[in-house]
Every structure is written in C-alpha cells, then in structure tokens.
Amino acid sequence: MNCKTICVRNLIYILITLFCGLSTRLYAQEGEQQDEPGIVDSVLLQKPDSIILHLKEQSSSLTALGALRGNPKLYVAENGNIGTPSQAIIRGVSSINLPASIQVYVDGIPLRYSRSLPSFLSNYDPDRLIFLNPQDIANVHVIGGANDYPILGGRGANGAVYLETERGEFGGTKLDVSVNHGFSQYDYTIPRFGSEALKAYLWERMAADGLSYDERSAHPIFDPNAAETNNETDWLKDIRQTGTYKDYHVKLKGGDGDANYLFSLGYTDKDGTIKNNEMQRVGLRFNLDYRLSQKIEIVNNLSYTNSWGRFSEYGSNYSIHPIYVAAAKAPFFSPNYYDQEGVRTGLMAGVDTLGFSNPNALVNNMENSNRYNRIDGLMGLRWNLADDWKLTANLSVNYTNLIERQYRPALGIAPDEYRIRQNAERSSSEFGLIGDVKAVKTGDLTDQIAYKASLMASIDTYEEKSMYGRKVNAGTDDYETLKQGIVDSASNTKFKSNLMTFIAQGELKLSNRAYLSAFVNLQGTSNFGSQGRWNVYPGATVSVNLLEENQPTAWAIDVAYSRTGNHDLRGFYHYNLYYPVNYFGYGGAYFGNAKNENIRPEKTDTYEAGSTLSLLNNRISLRAGYYYKQTNDLITYRSAPNELGLGVSVENSGSVINQGIEVSLISKLIQKKDLRWDLNVNVSTLKNSVESLANGSIERTFGNVTGIAMEGESIGSFYGYKISGVFESDEAVNLMKADGTPYMAGDYIVEDVNNDQKINALDRQVIGSPLPTLFGNLFTQLSYKELGLSAQLSFASGQDIYNRFDQQMHSMKDYANQNPDVSQRWKSSTETGNGLSRAALDDPSNNTAASDLWIEDGSYLKLKSLTVHYDIAKITGSKAFKNIKLYATAENLWTLTDYSGFDPEISNFTDPLLRNIDFGAPPLGRTYIFGVKATF
Numbered sequence: 001m002n003c004k005t006i007c008v009r010n011l012i013y014i015l016i017t018l019f020c021g022l023s024t025r026l027y028a029q030e031g032e033q034q035d036e037p038g039i040v041d042s043v044l045l046q047k048p049d050s051i052i053l054h055l056k057e058q059s060s061s062l063t064a065l066g067a068l069r070g071n072p073k074l075y076v077a078e079n080g081n082i083g084t085p086s087q088a089i090i091r092g093v094s095s096i097n098l099p100a101s102i103q104v105y106v107d108g109i110p111l112r113y114s115r116s117l118p119s120f121l122s123n124y125d126p127d128r129l130i131f132l133n134p135q136d137i138a139n140v141h142v143i144g145g146a147n148d149y150p151i152l153g154g155r156g157a158n159g160a161v162y163l164e165t166e167r168g169e170f171g172g173t174k175l176d177v178s179v180n181h182g183f184s185q186y187d188y189t190i191p192r193f194g195s196e197a198l199k200a201y202l203w204e205r206m207a208a209d210g211l212s213y214d215e216r217s218a219h220p221i222f223d224p225n226a227a228e229t230n231n232e233t234d235w236l237k238d239i240r241q242t243g244t245y246k247d248y249h250v251k252l253k254g255g256d257g258d259a260n261y262l263f264s265l266g267y268t269d270k271d272g273t274i275k276n277n278e279m280q281r282v283g284l285r286f287n288l289d290y291r292l293s294q295k296i297e298i299v300n301n302l303s304y305t306n307s308w309g310r311f312s313e314y315g316s317n318y319s320i321h322p323i324y325v326a327a328a329k330a331p332f333f334s335p336n337y338y339d340q341e342g343v344r345t346g347l348m349a350g351v352d353t354l355g356f357s358n359p360n361a362l363v364n365n366m367e368n369s370n371r372y373n374r375i376d377g378l379m380g381l382r383w384n385l386a387d388d389w390k391l392t393a394n395l396s397v398n399y400t401n402l403i404e405r406q407y408r409p410a411l412g413i414a415p416d417e418y419r420i421r422q423n424a425e426r427s428s429s430e431f432g433l434i435g436d437v438k439a440v441k442t443g444d445l446t447d448q449i450a451y452k453a454s455l456m457a458s459i460d461t462y463e464e465k466s467m468y469g470r471k472v473n474a475g476t477d478d479y480e481t482l483k484q485g486i487v488d489s490a491s492n493t494k495f496k497s498n499l500m501t502f503i504a505q506g507e508l509k510l511s512n513r514a515y516l517s518a519f520v521n522l523q524g525t526s527n528f529g530s531q532g533r534w535n536v537y538p539g540a541t542v543s544v545n546l547l548e549e550n551q552p553t554a555w556a557i558d559v560a561y562s563r564t565g566n567h568d569l570r571g572f573y574h575y576n577l578y579y580p581v582n583y584f585g586y587g588g589a590y591f592g593n594a595k596n597e598n599i600r601p602e603k604t605d606t607y608e609a610g611s612t613l614s615l616l617n618n619r620i621s622l623r624a625g626y627y628y629k630q631t632n633d634l635i636t637y638r639s640a641p642n643e644l645g646l647g648v649s650v651e652n653s654g655s656v657i658n659q660g661i662e663v664s665l666i667s668k669l670i671q672k673k674d675l676r677w678d679l680n681v682n683v684s685t686l687k688n689s690v691e692s693l694a695n696g697s698i699e700r701t702f703g704n705v706t707g708i709a710m711e712g713e714s715i716g717s718f719y720g721y722k723i724s725g726v727f728e729s730d731e732a733v734n735l736m737k738a739d740g741t742p743y744m745a746g747d748y749i750v751e752d753v754n755n756d757q758k759i760n761a762l763d764r765q766v767i768g769s770p771l772p773t774l775f776g777n778l779f780t781q782l783s784y785k786e787l788g789l790s791a792q793l794s795f796a797s798g799q800d801i802y803n804r805f806d807q808q809m810h811s812m813k814d815y816a817n818q819n820p821d822v823s824q825r826w827k828s829s830t831e832t833g834n835g836l837s838r839a840a841l842d843d844p845s846n847n848t849a850a851s852d853l854w855i856e857d858g859s860y861l862k863l864k865s866l867t868v869h870y871d872i873a874k875i876t877g878s879k880a881f882k883n884i885k886l887y888a889t890a891e892n893l894w895t896l897t898d899y900s901g902f903d904p905e906i907s908n909f910t911d912p913l914l915r916n917i918d919f920g921a922p923p924l925g926r927t928y929i930f931g932v933k934a935t936f
Helices: 003-018 195-210 213-218 235-239 320-327 358-363 804-806 820-824
Strands: 074-077 087-090 101-105 110-113 137-143 160-165 175-186 243-254 259-271 276-291 296-310 336-338 344-348 369-385 389-408 420-442 449-473 486-510 514-525 533-546 553-568 575-585 588-595 602-615 620-632 637-639 649-651 657-670 675-685 687-692 697-704 705-709 717-720 723-726 749-750 765-768 774-784 786-796 800-803 856-857 860-871 883-897 926-935
Touching: 087 160, 110 389, 110 420, 175 774, 195 213, 195 820, 235 320, 235 358, 320 358, 320 804, 344 358, 800 804
Parallel strands: 101 160
Antiparallel strands: 074 087, 101 110, 137 160, 175 243, 175 926, 243 259, 259 276, 276 296, 296 369, 336 344, 369 389, 389 420, 420 449, 449 486, 486 514, 514 533, 533 553, 553 602, 575 588, 602 620, 620 657, 637 649, 657 675, 657 687, 675 774, 697 705, 705 717, 717 765, 723 749, 774 786, 786 860, 800 856, 860 883, 883 926
C-alpha cells in the first residue's frame, strides 16, 4: 500500500474521530428530520439515521438518489454520464441471478430501480427516476431494517427508498419560484503519445509485426509531405465541452380548512462534458387533498413527465466509445479532408488508414437517443369510522413508455462487422395498477398500555412489453429511420405478473417507556408455481427507553427481526416451456424447460440491535447499531445433461450474508438567535460473503472482465489471472497457453493455480472486490444572520476498481495511440522493460486477459458540495416576498484518492456481478451553480 492510499484512509478516520465535517444543503429547520415510517409514532428517541435531504435548494443531480446521502444504510455512487442512474446499495447485496437493485416507492407506488431489459447500448441504462423532480420531494425514508415497512415482503430483500412528494398546506396560497443556472467542466487529461512520439512507436511496432523497411516507408502515415498525416490534433479537445445546467421550477401550494392543493411545473436541461450528451425534462404535478365531511378525506395525486436525452457509447464497444477513440486516434490525422492541392476542406474526414473512427463523427453524426413519458395517478380515501377506527383505501395507476433509437451512419465511423450503416429502435412500456385497503384500530388496554392494530389487503398487477428492430446498410447516410435498409434483427417480449398481499400488524406502547411491534405479511405472486406462490414474511421490534422522561439525557435500546424476499423471477419456469428455433429455414420449437413448481422466492432474514443516546435535550443524538442479513434459497441454475436437450433448470440453492455496523451523529452545536451550527456524521461498515452455492460458482463476463459469486467471497468479486512478471527470454518460458503452444518471451507470467504448466480458465482466481467495506458522509452547516454556509464530504474505502479503460490504453494489440508507459514495454531479452508485456498485433498470447494488473484501490475522500446562501428578504423588509435566497454551489471540488482513472465513483451496472468496472465513462466534473429562490 503506497503513501497516498494510507493518507486517504488515515484522513478519513481522523475526520470521523473528530466529527468535523459537513451537513446538508437543505438548510433544514428544526423538526424537518423525519422519523422512519411506521404505523405508530414511536414514543422513544428519534433515531438519527433519518435521511438528510439536500435536494430542495441546489444540486445538479437530475434525480433524488443522485443527491441523497446521509443515511448509514445507504451507499450511493454517481458518474457524469448524463441520464444514467446512480448506484445505490442498502445494507449490501443479497441476490445474484435476480435483480439486486433497491426498490423505490413514490407516494406508495412501487418502482424497481433497474429495468429487466438489457441496455440498448452496452451499458447505458436510463435513470428510471428521471420522472421525479427532486424539488417535488418532501420526505425520504431509507427502508432497510427489520422494523421498517411490513408491506415490502417479496420486494424488500435489497432494501427500499420511500419518497413522498410535497402536498398543499393550510395557510393561504404560496408561490415558490426557483431559477438555477450552472456549468460543469472536466479536462479529460489522458496520458498518450504526441504525433512524433506515436510515429516512432508505430515504426517500432510495425517492424515487430513483420513489416519491412520499405513497407513501412510506403505507409502514408510516414509520408513527411502528406498534409493529412502531419498534424497535431487534440481529439479530446474536439469532443469535450463545458456542460451547462438549467433548472426552472414553479410551485403553487396552499389550502384552507377543507382543501389543500399543490401544483408544480418544472423544466431541467443538463448537458454533459462531452458534446451532444444531454438530458431535458418537463414535469407537471398536481396533488389535491379535500374533505367531504368531518370524517372523510379524499387524496389525489396526478403527475406527467416527459424527458428526452442524447448519449454515447461508454461501455465495452471501444470502436465507438468517443472518449477512447479520441485518446486512441493518432493526433497526426486531421479532423477534415484535404483536397488534391493539400488544402484543408470543411468536409469531415472518414475512417483513417489505421482503421479508427473520427471522434467528431461519433459525437456529432451518430445519434443515440431516448424519449421517456410517464403518467402517475392516485386516488385515496381516508375515513374516520369512529373515534378509534380508521379506514384507508387507495387506487393507483402508472404508465411508462420509453422509445430508444440509434442511427449510425457510415461517414467517419468504422464498420461494425458487416454492418456499414444501421438504424435500431426499441419501444418499451410498463403498466401498473394497484388497489389497497387498510383498517386501523387504536385504543388503550389500560391506563399505561396503548395499542394499535391494523389489517391491510392489496392487489397489484403489472405488465411490461417491448419491441425491437434493426435495419442495416441503407443506401446512403441520409436515411435515419427503419424504413430503409435490410432487416438485421427483430424481437418482442411481454411479461405480466400479479401480486396479492395481506398484512396484519399490532403495536403496543407501554408507559411511554417501551414499544413493541409485530407484523405478518402473507404474499402471493404469479411468478411462481403452486408450491412457491404463497409466502409468509414476519417481523417484530422491541424498543425500551432506559431513562426517565423529561430529562436532558435519554437512552434507548432496540432489537428487531424481519423477513423479506425477492420474488422478481421472470421466465415462468414453473411451466413446461417450448422455445422457437430455426431449422434449415423452417420454424420449429423444442422442449427447453421442465416445469418446477417448487421454486420459491429468495428469503432474507434481518436481525439487528441498536442503541440511541440523546444528550443536552436532544441537541446531540448518537445512534449505533449492528445488522445481520442472511439470504437463503438463492435462485440458481443447474445445467442438464446435453443428451436431454434441455436448457438450464432453475432451483433454490445458496445463501449469502451481509453484516455491518452503522453509526450516526446528529448535533446542533450552536443554536442562538443569530448564529447556528449543525454537524452531522454517518459511518457504516459492510461485510458481504457468499456462504453456499450448491451448483458451484456463478460467473458473468462483460467487456473482457468477469465477476463471480464464489463461496467465501463477496458477490461480484473480480475473477481473473494474477501476474507475477514478464518472461524475459525464451529460455525462461515454462508455461503453455490453453491451446498447448508455449508462451513467448515478453508475455506475462501468469500464476499457475493448479500447477499443470498450462494456463487456461482453471487458473483464474479472485483478484479484487467491488464492494466498499467502509463508507459514510460528513455534513455541516453554519449560519450567521442572513448568511449561510454548508458543505458535504463523502468517503468510501475498501472497494476495488477494475480499470478497463487503462488496460485498453496499454493493450498494444493494434495501432492505437497508447499510454507513453508502453515505451518501456518488453522489447527483447536485453530490453526487458518496466513490467509491461510485449506488443503483438491481435494479442495472440491473450496478454489483455483480465488480470490483477488493472485492479486499483478505489478509496476516496471527496468534497461533494460547498454552498453559500444569502437571505435578502429579511434585509429589504419587502412585503411582496415571504422569502428570497441567493445561492452559489460548487460540486465535486476536490477528491483525495489513489485511483488513476477519471473518478473513483463508478456507476455503470446494476448487475450484482458486474460492479465497479471502469470503461471510461464521463466523470463527475466540477460543477458551479448559481440560483435564486423566491417565495411570494
């Protein structure tokens, strides 16, 4: 471990110990901290692990999770790829083959954070929360513990985030107007050769690949008189830009004794730091609550959002990855054609003689876009049947449509195998309908014991459809639709499921000193057969206040247990399945799956204990807790003998454990009339381990990188080869390749795990883990009269990153520009280099296989935001405005890390086995936002 890494970790621990750090951009008033959701308002201490919401004033994040930090259960990582979701983990990862993303509820409507469809490009997945403007959110609850919402059931194995939108309020009409403008920058400094150095490198490379002196001299890139190959083009400068950010939001709310209303309209426009990467959103929301009588209230929510985005390939397809192509394309080429007289024209240059695309064509001519529409509606009834009986009923509907398309012209872009041009489009939709009813009874058993009991039933139906088509090789680049070209592929999918839930819950409050709660959730899902359809999810919580009431010091302890699950299995494996097949041009079908009615959801049992200490009349609140989550009945696949002609069979076998310690501090250090200082800290640990897999390890590979679930290791551990050096000479070679031929001098020395002197897949081993073992946030806010300052730090430690982009810049398997380190590669037995392998066209020895050479420590300490605000309404004494605030915010100002890539915050896949792979997506640039918020 080098000095820089040690400094990062030591500084993190020092900051934690001193509790000096940061708070939120919310500028929250006292009382805005929300208790975690439950049926009974707890009589015990308020837990200091409520989410700190810093969305309402200024943040360039397009969705809530991108700006949420402050709950010890929640780990969030972002990236700068516009419109992609943040990576969110709540208390570890509990699934391998089922979706492992969190569940999100928006005003009670469930939304899985990741979609089931594969990415339209290699790893771009649109943010499914893009429809919700963060400024419409009133409260956020992170649901991951045993005492949280009992309604989760089979949706709760990976935790959930419950978002509540703002509603109208009593007190007349109030108009909020906010305007924010900002910009973002990143310089994309990537070490690479200049023109002359690259020519010298390529001259050596081509010689090593067998080209004679005359053949190399005749190559156009070495012609000293050719204007088109004697330039010094900064391709990265050509494709980058200063990203802009604009957000306008109008909110009208108010109410009287009988009706409260909220109407909001927002527009957001955000550009990335790479040209033509952008996202625009228009959102409309209307919430209305009104009383029909003293006992009956009606609740209504209605919202519509339209968003549109353009994006680029930032995954494993490096042939059209604009950042990689800009780094790898030779700078001696020109962006434009030269005429016969050697005069540069305005016509964009095509694919160069080395086979690389023009980066300008990738960002300006290639079109990757999506359009997203979502409608949500909810109507609810709140009926006070009697003094101690309440009835609630809700009916909600939601519909989402997403159209994704790609237009790939020929000019300036290298062909994709036989596809010179292509147009592709996918249209997908989701529809959900939910109805629920709940009866609640409250009362007193004795003078010292109060109770609350409830029964709930709900029905949920969900349908998902998608259609995909691609045509290739239209006659010219002028056709940007599916009406031209040759049909290359087409498909459609449909999935439908139904869910029925029954919940019984009881709670007791004993003398304001103890709280007991228990629930049982009976849930049936159509995703499974008769033997696994119905499942029981119980839970219980006990909390005790150890000290007398009305004292400056309070101390409570609590223990809890709950069971949740993951029932998101698609494929209908409880039926005999026949799959279509093309047989010599004729359509047919084959028997692919023998039904298994015993499949059941994965089950997660959570045990936790915690203690909350409140000092100085709740000015300082400290909570520490421990959780243990064990998931059993993992969905796994077992291959059948080939003679049976069946595909894999699905069964329940396997378990995984997540455990950790969570500590939170909420403090109000100074609370005077003109001076306030709040200081909040949260720190969490995470240990994830696969305990058993009856069918053996599970692997998934993407872009040459493999993640694995293996007994004794954390989920998604990187799986590859360990390199111990380079064969310095032919005499030193003592290993064979997988095909039985010997390695050559200059090839990497791979650790021979099974000592058979042959390197193949059996010699791979775990080389790193993507999950953090320690993470947290520090917040502070300081205000003096009308002036305020707030800041936020985030940190993470223990996670590894596979730097696939850096590996590509060292691959030496083609004539791409490379990191200048390759000048010190192995060249001969007398020039053994600095540890890099030999250069070889097409990499015949597979030196670019996934290995520990490209594993890096991803620990970081980051200044996420710094905000200054000034309240001018109090000074002017204006009667026209209730409040006016001016803001200036800077984001991602400073990062302390040993990671050599763009940014140690990596957010690309929601697949649990493919996390923290850095393909070179745009990072979080430095962002500066200026804005005003006025209340009329």
